[in-house]
Amino acid sequence: MSPMTRLRNDLITESPTDLVKLYYFQRASDGGLIVSEGSAPSAGGRGYVRAPGVWTDEHIEGWKKVTEAVHSKGGYIFCQLMHAGRVSHSSLLPEEKLPVAPSALKPAGDVHIAGGKKVPYEVPRALETDEIPVIVQEFVTAARRAFAGGFDGVEIHAGNGYLPQQFLAKETNLRTDQYGGSVENRARFLLEVTDAIAAAIGSNRLGIKLQQGVTFSGLIEPEDDCLAQLAYLGPELEKRKLAYVCLSSLNYTPYYQYVGLSEPNFKTDVWRFFRTVYKGSLMINGGLSPEKAEEYVADGTADSVSFGVPFIANANLPELLAAGYSSEQLNPGGWQASVWYGKATGGPDEKGFTDWPLVRP
Ligand SMILES: Cc1cc2nc3c(=O)[nH]c(=O)nc-3n(C[C@H](O)[C@H](O)[C@H](O)COP(=O)(O)O)c2cc1C
Numbered sequence: 001m002s003p004m005t006r007l008r009n010d011l012i013t014e015s016p017t018d019l020v021k022l023y024y025f026q027r028a029s030d031g032g033l034i035v036s037e038g039s040a041p042s043a044g045g046r047g048y049v050r051a052p053g054v055w056t057d058e059h060i061e062g063w064k065k066v067t068e069a070v071h072s073k074g075g076y077i078f079c080q081l082m083h084a085g086r087v088s089h090s091s092l093l094p095e096e097k098l099p100v101a102p103s104a105l106k107p108a109g110d111v112h113i114a115g116g117k118k119v120p121y122e123v124p125r126a127l128e129t130d131e132i133p134v135i136v137q138e139f140v141t142a143a144r145r146a147f148a149g150g151f152d153g154v155e156i157h158a159g160n161g162y163l164p165q166q167f168l169a170k171e172t173n174l175r176t177d178q179y180g181g182s183v184e185n186r187a188r189f190l191l192e193v194t195d196a197i198a199a200a201i202g203s204n205r206l207g208i209k210l211q212q213g214v215t216f217s218g219l220i221e222p223e224d225d226c227l228a229q230l231a232y233l234g235p236e237l238e239k240r241k242l243a244y245v246c247l248s249s250l251n252y253t254p255y256y257q258y259v260g261l262s263e264p265n266f267k268t269d270v271w272r273f274f275r276t277v278y279k280g281s282l283m284i285n286g287g288l289s290p291e292k293a294e295e296y297v298a299d300g301t302a303d304s305v306s307f308g309v310p311f312i313a314n315a316n317l318p319e320l321l322a323a324g325y326s327s328e329q330l331n332p333g334g335w336q337a338s339v340w341y342g343k344a345t346g347g348p349d350e351k352g353f354t355d356w357p358l359v360r361p
Contacts, residue, residue: 001027001317002248002285002308003035003080003155003209007050008342008349014052015062023354024066026315028075035155035207035246035306036066038082038162041142042135043094045163047084049114049344054079054142060149067150078153078207078243079146081139085163086124086172087217089113099124100131102166102173102180102189108218116344121218129177135163136192143197143206152205153243156193159211161219164190168212168229169221183225183232191236203241207283211248213266215259223266227273234277246283246306247274255287255309258337275301289327309334313356323361331359 010017016024027034040046040053053059063079070077086101089111093099101124110118127135143154158164166172167189173180179188190208198206210233212226230247237245249271250256251264271284284293284302293305310327311317312334320330333339339352 001032001034001311002246002306003037003082003157004308004312004340005037005048005051006340006342006353007048007344008353009050009052010062011050011346013056013058013062014050015056015058016052016066017062017349018065019349019354020052020062021065021069024077025069025073026354027311027317028070028073028077029316029318030074032075032318033304033306034070034075034077035209036063036077036079036151038080038157039142039146041081041083042138044097044100044135045083045085045088045138046092047082047088047162049092049112050342051082054081054145054149055138060145063146063149063151067152071150076152078155079149079151080155080157080209081142081146082157083135083139083163085166086121087111087161089119090122097125098122100127100135101125101163102127102175105172105174107161112344114344126175129179132179132189132192136189136196139193140196140200143201147201147205153207154197154201154205155207155209155246156190156197157209158190159209159248160214161217164193165211165214165219169219170225171219171221183228187229187232187236190233194237194240194242198240198242204243206242207244207246208237208242209246209248209285212270213250214248215250215261215265223268226266226270227268230270230274231277234274238278238280242280244281244283244304245274245278246285247271249284249286252287252292254335258335271296271301290321291326312339312352314359315356316358320359320361325359325361329359331356
């Protein structure tokens with residue numbers, strides 16, 4: 001199960017509640033891997049009201065209930081570490097300081113703040129070079145805390161326009177120090193976070209989600225630069241022997257439609273391309289039907305496949321896939337974006353979250 005922000009955590013503490021525990025329990029399966037919704041590694045990495053964190057004791061107590069519930073069904077769960085960087089707002093951050101980013105470039109559009117209000121993004125503050133190791137350390141502390149909360153591993157969210165991708169993409173990174181300019185320099189932050197977490201918890205407990213070419217939070221990347229990033233990252237990540245690299249793509253319907261594109265964003269099949277530069281464990285994701293997923297596994301492109309939206313309304317998706325259910329036989333309810341997120345002001349959180357009737361094989 002691919003990470004999905006659902007914004008149903010406690011209104012005050014932003015810790016997983018008993019209802020959040022039920023949601024993950026419903027979706028856990030024997031031997032299946034769930035990646036949690038994006039969770040802020042530190043108070044400064046917060047981006048959304050009611051998204052969880054992994055930096056307070058209360059967060060960890062909340063997560064313990066979730067991880068125990070998943071393990072009770074024989075499942076595994078990784079914690080996705082999501083540092084929002086510029087995709088945040090000062091009102092969500094400690095001392096109401098500006099969000100931080102590689103460069104002082106404002107994302108396009110509006111941000112949701114407390115009370116469900118929408119306001120324009122702000123111009124973030126560019127990080128000083130000597131502040132970057134501090135952020136790397138925040139990721140490490142968060143990874144250790146996630147472990148203490150019973151997670152089987154962590155995933156670095158390096159997609160959807162959040163902090164690591166803000167470094168990777170040349171549109172959001174105009175730095176002139178060792179973290180900007182060439183593809184190698186732009187990848188430095190992600191590789192430093194990777195190495196530091198791997199040293200703390202083991203590379204076999206660490207996954208990375210890449211999403212080159214996303215059109216999310218105002219980031220639009222050209223295909224040639226995305227392929228150059230992947231060509232560099234492939235061998236670098238292969239050397240590090242991670243649990244997996246998840247490459248999420250917009251090339252398949254209906255994912256590209258719900259991010260507002262009318263056609264695939266790339267000419268290249270990024271999964272097949274990435275396979276030529278990376279021989280390690282590869283998970284693919286993005287608009288995959290069970291049928292397409294089978295094709296990519298059968299031809300050796302992917303070692304594993306993750307599903308997001310199909311899981312929203314099909315808690316027993318693994319069981320249905322094992323029974324040979326096709327896309328048409330699944331409950332399509334997860335496609336209604338109105339059920340995706342909880343309200344900044346609170347409940348009813350069950351609706352569209354834990355109340356889907358099961359399709360039975
Ligand atoms: C409601 C919703 C919330 C999401 N939140 C996250 C998130 O927190 N972290 C992340 O990496 N991706 C997030 N995604 C993207 C999914 O993990 C996945 O990459 C995307 O939906 C494509 O896969 P799919 O077509 O199987 O859903 C989210 C998607 C949806 C629909």
